[in-house]
Amino acid sequence: MAAIVAGMSAPLLAAHPAPPRPDLPSCTADLLPRAEKAAIEEEYAQRTRADGRAAADAWLRAEARVLMARMERQRICTISAPDKAQAAPQTRAQAKKAPVGKDGTRCKRTRLENRNVANVGGGPMMMVLVPVCAD
Structure with a gap:
């Protein structure tokens, strides 16, 4: 709270x-x-x-x-x-930016991938869809 x-x-x-x-x-x-x-x-x-x-x-x-x-x-x-x-909270346009690839450029194609993400509140880890490069 x-x-x-x-x-x-x-x-x-x-x-x-x-x-x-x-x-x-x-x-x-x-x-x-x-x-x-x-x-x-x-x-x-x-x-x-x-x-x-x-x-x-x-x-x-x-x-x-x-x-x-x-x-x-x-x-x-x-x-x-x-x-x-x-x-300066994230705007909707900033939130939809394409992820950056290993070479540092923005991805042209992305896909969603399930990743195990830690809960910062001390709860259990959860599976979350994360955008990743498909280039």
Whole structure:
């Protein structure tokens, strides 16, 4: 949950262009009261069981936006400036670029190949379709 709340600071920064106040901490899930955090975690678990993880994650992102905006209005925390990786998210055109071959040039023909990819969250490895050069 902390990662999602931290990731939400970039879009909210655009909505709130005021410079961050140095005397307040950056908004994180750790600043939520324990009772509220427990209620959100319980609701997330219930939504995960009922609607699936993708729907629960979407709900959590929306909830994080609301909570961060409220905490900033109450002057509990500030929405920190995003780093360059968050400031320029990948556009759809960038995401569809052809992969680069061994010689460093873009591939003219690609194919999808199943590859075993590690889960950065500590979960099991998963098979994912990855575009590879077919040249």
